[in-house]
Amino acid sequence: MHEMSMMAYLLETVEETARAMGASRVTAINLVVGARTGAIDDSLLFYFDMMTPDTVAAGAKLNIRRTYMTFHCEGCDEEYTPEVGGFDCPRCGKVGRLTYDASELQLESIEIEE
Amino acid sequence: MSIQIIQVTQNLLANNDEVARLNRLQFLDACVLAVNLMASPGAGKTSLIIKTMEAVRGRAAIGVIEGDIAGSIDTEKVLAAGALGAVQINTGGSCHLEAHMIRQALDKLDLKRTDIVFIENVGNLVCPTHWALGEGIKLTLLSAAEGHDKAIKYPQIFIAADVIVLNKIDLIELVDFDRAYFYESVRAINPHAPIFEVSCRTGVGLDEWADWLLGQTRDDRRQSTYDSSQAHRRMVN
Numbered sequence: 001m002h003e004m005s006m007m008a009y010l011l012e013t014v015e016e017t018a019r020a021m022g023a024s025r026v027t028a029i030n031l032v033v034g035a036r037t038g039a040i041d042d043s044l045l046f047y048f049d050m051m052t053p054d055t056v057a058a059g060a061k062l063n064i065r066r067t068y069m070t071f072h073c074e075g076c077d078e079e080y081t082p083e084v085g086g087f088d089c090p091r092c093g094k095v096g097r098l099t100y101d102a103s104e105l106q107l108e109s110i111e112i113e114e
Numbered sequence: 115m116s117i118q119i120i121q122v123t124q125n126l127l128a129n130n131d132e133v134a135r136l137n138r139l140q141f142l143d144a145c146v147l148a149v150n151l152m153a154s155p156g157a158g159k160t161s162l163i164i165k166t167m168e169a170v171r172g173r174a175a176i177g178v179i180e181g182d183i184a185g186s187i188d189t190e191k192v193l194a195a196g197a198l199g200a201v202q203i204n205t206g207g208s209c210h211l212e213a214h215m216i217r218q219a220l221d222k223l224d225l226k227r228t229d230i231v232f233i234e235n236v237g238n239l240v241c242p243t244h245w246a247l248g249e250g251i252k253l254t255l256l257s258a259a260e261g262h263d264k265a266i267k268y269p270q271i272f273i274a275a276d277v278i279v280l281n282k283i284d285l286i287e288l289v290d291f292d293r294a295y296f297y298e299s300v301r302a303i304n305p306h307a308p309i310f311e312v313s314c315r316t317g318v319g320l321d322e323w324a325d326w327l328l329g330q331t332r333d334d335r336r337q338s339t340y341d342s343s344q345a346h347r348r349m350v351n
């Protein structure tokens with residue numbers, strides 16, 4: 001649901017950066033999206049297609065790199081990414097502690113034509 | 115024609131976070147503790163605000179910013195219950211509040227005479243998490259009736275919480291709420307946030323919650339960051 005707002009903020013930053021660099025066209029946008037932002041790729045792509053036609057990013061490719069939560073299991077002394085539906089360690093079944101929450105929503109880079 | 119890669123490395127919501135920082139400064143300047151109240155629809159957000167107002171009556175003046183997709187029922191309720199001021203924000207379909215909406219609402223509150231501002235976010239356990247509003251405290255409210263597995267299904271809102279209130283605790287037996295499961299899953303992702311068990315219906319737990327909140331009005335000068343990627347990230351050792 002909130003992907004539309006996210007996309008509006010993204011395009012604002014892309015347009016500012018492209019203008020500052022004197023780009024005639026943006027060919028690709030590289031985005032990092034944490035699994036726990038609740039943002040869905042299909043939905044981001046849907047709004048991207050809808051919102052870009054009259055912008056400098058028209059026709060650009062939106063690349064989305066996903067990150068995932070990690071936990072640390074004290075008993076096994078291992079890092080793990082839990083399966084959907086729980087936080088438990090896949091080896092021993094105990095619930096570990098969150099070490100990385102995968103909340104990023106970051107514009108990493110853009111590719112432009114001058 | 116050459117293709118160039120420009121490194122940006124910027125939080126997508128940086129513009130929102132900048133406005134949130136201005137809101138935060140305005141709250142601090144007026145010595146107001148702003149509480150971003152996030153919960154699903156029906157968890158008891160408005161009830162908690164009203165019951166908290168009753169519990170702190172004579173000790174703190176409360177202002178309320180109500181975020182709703184449409185309507186002003188909640189604003190009327192909190193004004194009738196004695197709020198010093200209340201501002202309605204209709205998001206017109208948006209699933210969360212953003213910092214610029216709060217910015218506009220601030221002019222309509224008498225901040226100098228207010229001690230605590232509750233910002234009642236749009237009912238939703240996903241979207242509000244990502245938008246900093248300028249609050250001093252993020253409050254995640256859950257009701258027992260929603261089930262004990264919510265931290266597993268919606269971890270981000272529990273990770274982001276500075277404090278967690280578990281409402282409708284009087285229903286705990288009726289709805290088979292597994293307390294141990296709830297605490298284990300919350301503590302795995304947020305080891306430190308205080309958790310208050312309350313019932314807005316029976317009144318149980320509300321005094322402890324209100325006393326803690328009043329204590330926070332005195333501690334609110336602590337530093338706070340408005341890069342939301344950092345604000346929402348708790349690296350746990």
